Amino acid sequence: MRATLHHLEQTILQRRTADPTASYVAKLTARGRAKIAQKVGEEAVETVIAAMADDRAGAVGESADLLFHLLVLLADLDIPLDSVLDELDRREGMSGLAEKAARPSD
Numbered sequence: 614m615r616a617t618l619h620h621l622e623q624t625i626l627q628r629r630t631a632d633p634t635a636s637y638v639a640k641l642t643a644r645g646r647a648k649i650a651q652k653v654g655e656e657a658v659e660t661v662i663a664a665m666a667d668d669r670a671g672a673v674g675e676s677a678d679l680l681f682h683l684l685v686l687l688a689d690l691d692i693p694l695d696s697v698l699d700e701l702d703r704r705e706g707m708s709g710l711a712e713k714a715a716r717p718s719d
């Protein structure tokens with residue numbers, strides 16, 4: 614998962630400045646942050662709709678669209694994917710500590 618997302622992050626960073634007629638990433642980036650953010654919102658809604666319809670194949674496709682567009686938005690914000698993954702790791706560590714606190718005898 615990490616490797617796939619990191620590879621896609623690198624591709625997106627390279628494609629941002631490509632020819633917009635040949636690259637979707639470049640075309641979307643050229644349309645500005647508000648448009649990128651709008652696409653993230655649309656893909657999130659489409660993921661929710663697929664989930665509520667119990668459309669598992671649709672949810673997979675829409676989730677992929679959502680993750681891709683989120684990476685395009687993070688790139689536009691100059692936020693490395695690792696910042697988000699590190700935050701998730703930190704929270705996982707916190708929940709481990711909370712579990713330990715609930716079991717003081719360990």
Ligand SMILES: N=c1c2ncn([C@@H]3O[C@H](COP(=O)(O)OP(=O)(O)OP(=O)(O)O)[C@@H](O)[C@H]3O)c2ncn1[C@@H]1O[C@H](COP(=O)(O)O)[C@@H](O)[C@H]1O
Pocket residue numbers: 621624625628635636637638639677678681
């Ligand atoms: N993962 C993706 C990916 N997922 C979805 N999409 C594109 O996202 C678009 C979403 O479609 P929509 O119908 O929602 O949007 P649209 O009609 O194109 O645009 P709007 O009118 O809504 O603004 C489609 O054009 C898809 O092709 C992607 N485009 C690119 N990638 C990855 O990005 C890499 C670089 O792509 P290029 O920048 O095109 O070279 C590719 O090698 C892929 O790995």
